[in-house]
Amino acid sequence: MAHNKESLFSHFSLGRIPVALLTRRLFTRCFDFILPPRCPESGKIVDKNGQISPQVWKNIDFIQPPFCLTCGKPFEVIEIASGGADSTQVPDHLTCGDCLSHPPHYDRARAAMMYNDSSRSLILMFKHGDKTLLNQSFGAMLAGAGADLFTHCDLILPVPLHRWRLLRRRYNQSALLAYKLHALTRIPTNPFILERVRATPPQGHLSPLERAQNVKSAFFISPKNAKKIAGKNVIVVDDVMTTGATANECAQILKKSGAARVDILCAAKVVK
C-alpha cells in the first residue's frame, strides 16, 4: 500500500518520539533561545510562555482553608484572648452568614486567589491584554483550588460572553480556562451550552444589588442543550467572582434546565 510523504513522515519515529514532535521541540528551543519567554508581570525570564515568575507567584494571596464551604469566602482566624500564633481558633466546616441568610443557587464556589493588588494586573492582562497564555498558570491554580469539585463532575462550562463583546475581545478568557481545565482533568467542556443573550454593561462600579439586576435573565439554554446537562454535575468557570451575581444567575438557569449540581470555579475572588 502506497503512503504519501506526509503520512510516512508522521509515522517515522526515533524510539517512541515521532520526528515531527522532535522537530517542533527543536524549533521551540531555538525560538526560546532568541526570544526567551518572560513573566508578563515581572518581565523575568521563565521556563515556558504563560508562566509566572517565582517573585510574582510568592506575592499572590492564594485562598487557603478555612473558608465558607458554600461560597468559598475565607474565614478570618479568630484569635483567642491571650493571643499568639499557637492560640488561634479556626472555625471548621462552616457556612458564612451571607450564605445562611441568602443561600445561592450554586452548590459550592471555589477560587484560587484573592482579587487584590497582588493579582489584579495579572487578571487584567489575561482578560483585556491578550496575555492568553496566562491560562497555563491560572489553569494549574484552578486545578488545585477546585480539586474537591472534580469528583463526579460531568461537564465544565465557561461563563459566556455576549457575541458582540466576544467579537471585540476576540477571545473568551473563561473558555480558555475551561479548555485548560479539560486538558488537566479530561472532564469534557462545552462553550456553547450556556449562552449570553443579553449584552450587559460592565459591572465594575455597580453595587451588589445593581449587579444582580444587571445579569438578570442574561443567560439562556436552548431545549436542545438542556438535554445535554439533564441530571449532570456541572462546574461553571469564570475569571473573577465579585459579588457572585453572575455565578448565581448561571447556576439558576442551569438548574432550571435540569443540571443536578452546579459548582463555580474562579481564578480570583473579591473578598471584602
Ligand SMILES: [Zn+2]
Ligand atoms: Zn458563604
